[in-house]
Amino acid sequence: MPDTSHAPTSVTRKDLFDLPEGVIYLDGNSLGPLPKSVPARTQEMISGEWGEMLIRGWNQADWFTQPGRVGDRVGALIGAPESSVVMGDTLSIKVYQALAAALAMRPGRRVVLSDSGNFPTDLYMARGLLETLGQGHELRVVAPEEAAGAIDEDVAAVMLTEVDYRTGRRHDMDAITRTAQDAGAVMIWDLAHSAGAVPVDLGGSGCEFAVGCTYKYLNGGPGAPAFIYVRPDLADGARPALQGWMGHGAPFAFDLDYRPAGGIERMRVGTPPVIQMTALEEALRVWDGVSMTDVRAAAVALMEQFIEEVEARCPQLSLASPRDPGQRGSQVSFRFAEGYAAMQALIDRGVIGDFRAPDIMRFGFTPLYLDSGDVSAAVDVLEEVLSQELWRDAKYQARSAVT
Amino acid sequence: MPDTSHAPTSVTRKDLFDLPEGVIYLDGNSLGPLPKSVPARTQEMISGEWGEMLIRGWNQADWFTQPGRVGDRVGALIGAPESSVVMGDTLSIKVYQALAAALAMRPGRRVVLSDSGNFPTDLYMARGLLETLGQGHELRVVAPEEAAGAIDEDVAAVMLTEVDYRTGRRHDMDAITRTAQDAGAVMIWDLAHSAGAVPVDLGGSGCEFAVGCTYKYLNGGPGAPAFIYVRPDLADGARPALQGWMGHGAPFAFDLDYRPAGGIERMRVGTPPVIQMTALEEALRVWDGVSMTDVRAAAVALMEQFIEEVEARCPQLSLASPRDPGQRGSQVSFRFAEGYAAMQALIDRGVIGDFRAPDIMRFGFTPLYLDSGDVSAAVDVLEEVLSQELWRDAKYQARSAVT
Numbered sequence: 001m002p003d004t005s006h007a008p009t010s011v012t013r014k015d016l017f018d019l020p021e022g023v024i025y026l027d028g029n030s031l032g033p034l035p036k037s038v039p040a041r042t043q044e045m046i047s048g049e050w051g052e053m054l055i056r057g058w059n060q061a062d063w064f065t066q067p068g069r070v071g072d073r074v075g076a077l078i079g080a081p082e083s084s085v086v087m088g089d090t091l092s093i094k095v096y097q098a099l100a101a102a103l104a105m106r107p108g109r110r111v112v113l114s115d116s117g118n119f120p121t122d123l124y125m126a127r128g129l130l131e132t133l134g135q136g137h138e139l140r141v142v143a144p145e146e147a148a149g150a151i152d153e154d155v156a157a158v159m160l161t162e163v164d165y166r167t168g169r170r171h172d173m174d175a176i177t178r179t180a181q182d183a184g185a186v187m188i189w190d191l192a193h194s195a196g197a198v199p200v201d202l203g204g205s206g207c208e209f210a211v212g213c214t215y216k217y218l219n220g221g222p223g224a225p226a227f228i229y230v231r232p233d234l235a236d237g238a239r240p241a242l243q244g245w246m247g248h249g250a251p252f253a254f255d256l257d258y259r260p261a262g263g264i265e266r267m268r269v270g271t272p273p274v275i276q277m278t279a280l281e282e283a284l285r286v287w288d289g290v291s292m293t294d295v296r297a298a299a300v301a302l303m304e305q306f307i308e309e310v311e312a313r314c315p316q317l318s319l320a321s322p323r324d325p326g327q328r329g330s331q332v333s334f335r336f337a338e339g340y341a342a343m344q345a346l347i348d349r350g351v352i353g354d355f356r357a358p359d360i361m362r363f364g365f366t367p368l369y370l371d372s373g374d375v376s377a378a379v380d381v382l383e384e385v386l387s388q389e390l391w392r393d394a395k396y397q398a399r400s401a402v403t
Numbered sequence: 404m405p406d407t408s409h410a411p412t413s414v415t416r417k418d419l420f421d422l423p424e425g426v427i428y429l430d431g432n433s434l435g436p437l438p439k440s441v442p443a444r445t446q447e448m449i450s451g452e453w454g455e456m457l458i459r460g461w462n463q464a465d466w467f468t469q470p471g472r473v474g475d476r477v478g479a480l481i482g483a484p485e486s487s488v489v490m491g492d493t494l495s496i497k498v499y500q501a502l503a504a505a506l507a508m509r510p511g512r513r514v515v516l517s518d519s520g521n522f523p524t525d526l527y528m529a530r531g532l533l534e535t536l537g538q539g540h541e542l543r544v545v546a547p548e549e550a551a552g553a554i555d556e557d558v559a560a561v562m563l564t565e566v567d568y569r570t571g572r573r574h575d576m577d578a579i580t581r582t583a584q585d586a587g588a589v590m591i592w593d594l595a596h597s598a599g600a601v602p603v604d605l606g607g608s609g610c611e612f613a614v615g616c617t618y619k620y621l622n623g624g625p626g627a628p629a630f631i632y633v634r635p636d637l638a639d640g641a642r643p644a645l646q647g648w649m650g651h652g653a654p655f656a657f658d659l660d661y662r663p664a665g666g667i668e669r670m671r672v673g674t675p676p677v678i679q680m681t682a683l684e685e686a687l688r689v690w691d692g693v694s695m696t697d698v699r700a701a702a703v704a705l706m707e708q709f710i711e712e713v714e715a716r717c718p719q720l721s722l723a724s725p726r727d728p729g730q731r732g733s734q735v736s737f738r739f740a741e742g743y744a745a746m747q748a749l750i751d752r753g754v755i756g757d758f759r760a761p762d763i764m765r766f767g768f769t770p771l772y773l774d775s776g777d778v779s780a781a782v783d784v785l786e787e788v789l790s791q792e793l794w795r796d797a798k799y800q801a802r803s804a805v806t
């Protein structure tokens with residue numbers, strides 16, 4: 001019998017997911033698994049809506065309003081009020097939109113502050129925007145622990161990812177937001193590793209912008225649409241640098257001049273990906289009646305169990321994540337010089353985590369479909385791979401193009 | 404028996420499409436119908452790839468390379484060489500990328516030339532970019548017939564849609580490209596209403612950039628990914644203003660600094676929408692073995708038949724499209740003051756076209772799934788709606804939010 005003393009089981013709903021047999025999936029922080037009801041709903045949308053309604057689906061099946069409707073569902077999981085979140089594009093695009101709008105609010109300042117724990121695409125998009133602006137903005141990238149202290153009155157916008165994609169280290173969203181705003185800077189949070197993983201109170205935080213993706217803890221499928229939040233009092237004035245027709249006040253008037261829609265709808269850009277949006281909308285149903293506080297408590301219990309067992313049974317690894325669960329998202333990372341090969345050996349045995357250069361083995365904890373028994377079973381395999389040095393096998397050493 | 408004297412039938416492959424019974428679909432220029440094999444393939448991707456492979460799908464199912472692979476298939480339909488087209492995002496985003504790259508090639512010039520027949524989102528995105536650049540660029544919008552004559556040595560980039568979304572009027576791509584380049588301007592073509600509709604020889608035209616969508620004549624489904632073409636000799640130097648991680652030279656190295664990939668791959672931005680991309684990839688199979696020249700000849704025959712029959716039987720309408728098929732894409736538009744209501748009455752009777760303000764009734768001709776009998780049957784219904792003034796019914800006069 002697995003030891004079930006650590007994890008509350010009340011949030012576990014494995015029956016709602018289609019997990020392959022023999023797999024313990026510790027990579028929901030990278031790509032969430034398939035919720036069972038998604039294939040049928042997607043099929044219905046493709047055959048019954050696209051196939052039967054054809055162009056009429058934009059009205060009859062409410063495709064046109066779907067990005068806002070799904071935005072409200074995501075918003076409910078991150079403490080955002082109704083009509084403050086809209087879906088579309090990718091997280092990279094949403095970062096660009098948020099930062100462009102933020103900089104337009106602080107025309108006299110020239111620094112964008114971020115940290116080296118931010119996901120690289122956020123930094124890339126920011127650099128591209130600053131170059132396009134050509135106004136001499138500087139992207140200042142500091143160590144994560146120095147971020148709060150580096151906020152000064154030159155800073156136009158602070159742009160951070162709450163949970164570090166490698167280590168799981170978690171920023172104090174409320175404190176940093178206050179520090180940024182006290183210095184007159186605009187705050188942008190990337191919630192890629194937060195939405196569906198930790199309780200977020202966007203409304204309470206007071207931050208101006210937030211963005212995130214939905215293919216990790218929200219299980220929307222590979223390439224699921226991203227989201228953007230604009231604080232409601234600012235939305236009517238926010239500048240949509242990527243001003244596409246779906247964000248126009250009257251998209252079907254086909255005016256030659258752009259006039260942004262009121263509120264968050266102006267952050268829409270082009271025609272939304274209806275198939276992908278429908279898969280996401282269906283996937284979000286697994287959250288019906290789930291409390292993020294309960295999810296978090298269960299995730300913390302799973303992580304504490306994992307750390308305890310790994311440290312007891314796998315002395316080859318060293319903890320890369322903060323030990324204090326309050327300073328960590330929903331993943332645990334360990335350093336191991338042969339981490340790449342060890343992760344391949346684990347995956348080959350059905351325990352799926354992932355690897356991030358140079359030496360990070362990442363494990364995501366998602367109590368909707370993981371329980372304490374899974375954690376123990378995963379550590380059994382990890383111990384076997386490490387104690388028997390199974391990672392030495394040449395087939396685990398060869399790197400693939402994409403990891 | 405329908406009259407089949409006008410249209411060559413060799414390209415008709417209705418059996419490959421899932422068209423609702425009793426519908427004559429003349430709106431493939433807005434949203435193409437469902438190819439029959441798409442539901443099963445999409446299902447296989449969702450359950451067999453996402454569900455079973457989980458994160459491993461990026462390698463095992465080649466999701467990572469899919470945007471380039473599908474780009475090559477689209478490229479083959481528009482005369483683009485291998486590895487010069489990549490898929491992703493929406494047409495609006497691709498317009499932004501192309502124009503940003505074009506302007507970076509002409510730093511000394513300050514005019515972007517477009518025309519009032521361009522799709523509005525192209526103009527909106529351009530205005531947003533020029534405002535972001537803040538260098539005093541002017542977006543000069545002229546009448547379509549004045550576009551070529553308005554190209555002068557102040558023009559950095561000429562940005563036009565080949566086929567007008569309202570009237571079907573078609574620009575002379577080769578001639579305008581030459582005029583633009585003779586004046587030292589960069590040429591950007593939007594092929595939204597061209598790809599899959601008319602033969603396009605991108606390589607032969609010599610234009611620097613092209614963009615387009617795939618949910619119209621390419622039948623990729625609502626919100627299918629867009630494409631961007633960069634002339635191969637320019638791709639390694641093109642500036643990707645939207646520099647996301649998927650366009651990085653080594654996306655999984657997670658460098659903090661951006662270094663663009665070689666060639667067209669740098670125009671990728673964020674994580675690609677794999678479900679939607681898979682639907683498109685499958686949909687493109689209906690083009691296997693099809694010659695665009697044959698498609699075009701068949702479409703012209705259908706359009707000539709339609710114009711002839713409408714003008715003979717529906718004197719209430721006046722042709723809004725060019726009479727010369729050589730100056731027209733694959734749609735025919737008629738003006739009618741009560742066009743909105745008349746179109747609703749048509750749709751109610753299974754003849755689906757669409758309406759564009761203020762008075763345009765649009766009909767798209769797509770010989771892969773339309774034949775001469777369909778054209779005659781559609782005109783029968785149109786004649787009935789107009790001669791009996793069925794459009795007067797109140798239910799057809801009420802406007803919906805989205806048309």
